[in-house]
Amino acid sequence: MVAEKTWKILIAGEGGQGVQSIGELLAEAAFQAGKEALYIPNFGVEQRGGVSIAFVQIAEGSIGAPKFQKADLVAVLSERAGERIKGYLRAGTIYLYDQSAFKPPVIDDRTVGIQGYETVAPEAFARMTGAEPGPPPRPPAADGVRLVGIPAAQVAKTELTNRVFNIIVLGAIVQLIQVLSPAQVEAAIEKKFGEKFRAKPELKTWNLQALAKGLELVAAPEPVRS
Amino acid sequence: MTEGQKPVLQETPGNTKLPLSWRKETKPHRFCPGCGHGIALKALGEVVDELGILDRVLYGCDIGCSLLSWDFFNFDNIQTHHGRTIPVIVGAKRARPELIGIAYMGDGGGYAIGAQHLVNAAQRGEKITAILANNTLYAMTGGQMAPTTLPGQKTGTTPYGREEAKTGLPMLGPELVAAIAPEGSYVARATVGEYQQLKKYLQKALLNQMTGGGFSFVEVLSTCPTNWRTNAKQTWAFLQGEMPRYYKVGEFRTADAPPGEEEG
Amino acid sequence: MGIKIVSRQLSGEYEKVLRREQRSFMTGNEVVAWAALAAGADLMYGYPITPQNEIMHYWARLTPHFGRGFLQTEDEMSAGFAMPGGALVGKKTFSATAGPGNILMQEPIAMAEMMRIPGVWIIQQRGGPSTATVIYSQQELRLTATGGNGEGLRIVYSTASHQELFEYTIKAFNSAWRYRFPTFVLGDGYQAKMREAVTLFRPENRGWELVPAEPILCLPGVPARDRDPVHLRNTFNLEEELYTRLMDQLAVYERIAPEVTEWEAEVPPEPEVLLVAHGIVARAARQAKESLNRQGWKVGYFRPVTVRPFPGQALRQIAAASPNLRLLVVESAYGQLLAMVKAELYGLTNPVDSLLKPGVGITAEEIAAAVDQTEEGEAVS
């Protein structure tokens, strides 16, 4: 429909998983890279709980409506979120999901941000991801969806720290869309978390390593086609 | 006067000398003969004269018979909506703190439709002076029950008399404000029946604002012979005999008396 | 008048963001707060309601550094009535609200309208009626444009991007203080909460003159000695008094309307379809137009920027020039814009179709699909 390619990206997960941070960082990096970018969270009256969704669009030309009906890429961070966003899939949608063998995280309601904004996402997630193994989430049965499974939670837990789980996912998205350089994303991370990094330098190392991991996780195997 | 009626001309009771801050071009004023609003506003005019603050006063009047004072004074006036005079004066005072903001309203405006504004302005300690004429009913609309209507009092909407079980007891405004206003507030109840005391309380209320003390509130027991359907003698008897049975005249908060210590 | 920097703490930020005209990436609510600052707003009176809350948050954060004021009032009526209080004594006051708050605001707005007291209201539309959603809609169009118990003598700018939010907020302050009619920036929850690029600037650097706020009450001098006292009222004893006053005001409004009215139009030769949308939906409409044009459709696009006064003449001219031109009115409400459009086209025979989705967003793809339907629309007359 539109001449210039617009990437329509949907990130969905549990409140506290850092979904909105992924959205914000992607859009910020695209903005820094001189592209048109638009990010909008879903927000409602509920102060806690629920599936958190971020809408991101990255384009060379202008962007129309802030939300969209069909996504080019969805990143699904919990099984419940997968159910919730089914309607956004079309033939060819890239379906990135966490295939780690862990139970879905138990949500600590108090940590979920106000009206869809997560304020303490990474820290909260670190506290609440269960170490308990469980079955990997089932990918959707939608037709023509390109499945890309990554063990993000597992890598975060065993190689880095739970807190940077969402940055691994971010790295994977960046690798899949091929419109942003790692340096641009690093700059966006620095801008958002710079103050925290100064207070706790190891956070920066973790974040950058997580980004690199994410880039690697999908670069190595060819995206699976269903 | 009631909404839609032609203005009734009358002389000011008592002292016939007009305050300087009264606008002669708009006198005689539009209140009914024997109306308490005129007395309260005369006292206010004299106090403004005595304090020499004519050039700094911003006067706001409500909807209710207080609106009839929109061109009453020689100071600038904004006539607002029913119950909304306090926020308008708060808005102006916050914008220009050197002004002396006066919000003048009826009991319906202050205690019913605009009660949230009175309560919150008091609680925030807004540095304005609110003056409320309590004539125990909604006068301008033809005499309906107000929160201040006395038990047993007949009004258009309590034709058999106000019943406590159905509509409660008279609202005690100064007592309420005194209980919630921060230190530095001035709260009193005056009556048009005690002119010198009324002037004294109004003066203290304005001085409190001028010295940056805090919120100042004076309820003035007032008369409405038109809607009370009383003659001069009955009007006086109701004001001096009936109303004080529920409404205690005096100061509830002064600069020297901290919260909780009532004066008499 | 410029911005007086009271504290040095944020002045660096200010230099960077406004003076250097750096492109920034932020939410619409944040944009509005910066715009109010740039426009020389003195005071915000507000009451919390989603999705405008962050305007108050950012403003409250900015104000102490720039010598501006903020008061959180007990409700929207109080905020709305405090605004004319401040405006009358010479300050630029504004507020922001949405949904049920917009309803409560109508009372003070009606007073400002009657008394020609300037003020700026930012409306971030949410779903309605009632509490509905805190998210998005275009259902407050009618309320904002013509709410209140009067004739709707208001100026309403409906924005479609963060750049416009910034520029029209500044413009709204100018229009309000120049014309003295209540002035609105009609945004929505999407614009409030989304992040996109915007270039903030000092209006003075672009040669934009800021209309100063003059006091109406409490001018210098002792009243009755040095000057007449000013007595303002909104209540009249006689029908004739009101009639005279209103007819004067209507004459002023009608005189200024042509210079206030703004719209965007892109019409190809021999157009078949004209998309009509306002606010954020106009973005999708424009995209739909472009993609349909590429497919060979002769589709045009019309967007009222001021929804009050409505650019009716401009729209009517386009429609009248092509009697077979089919209009497709698109809005996130059930016929509020449509009614305005039909009123303006009265007597013309152009078919008018609509895509009405109250309380939800509309994408370019949906609009293109609606154009594709070959059905004839109903004629307006």
Ligand SMILES: Cc1ncc(C[n+]2csc(CCOP(=O)(O)OP(=O)(O)O)c2C)c(N)n1
């Ligand atoms: C919003 C609104 N509701 C109702 C009215 C009608 N109204 C005009 S004056 C009034 C009552 C006035 O009573 P009070 O405040 O006690 O003043 P009084 O006339 O007794 O001095 C009412 C209800 C109005 N003007 N505005």
Ligand code: SF4
């Ligand atoms: S309060 Fe009563 S007496 Fe006074 S003007 Fe109004 S109707 Fe007349």
Ligand SMILES: [Mg+2]
């Ligand atoms: Mg009364």
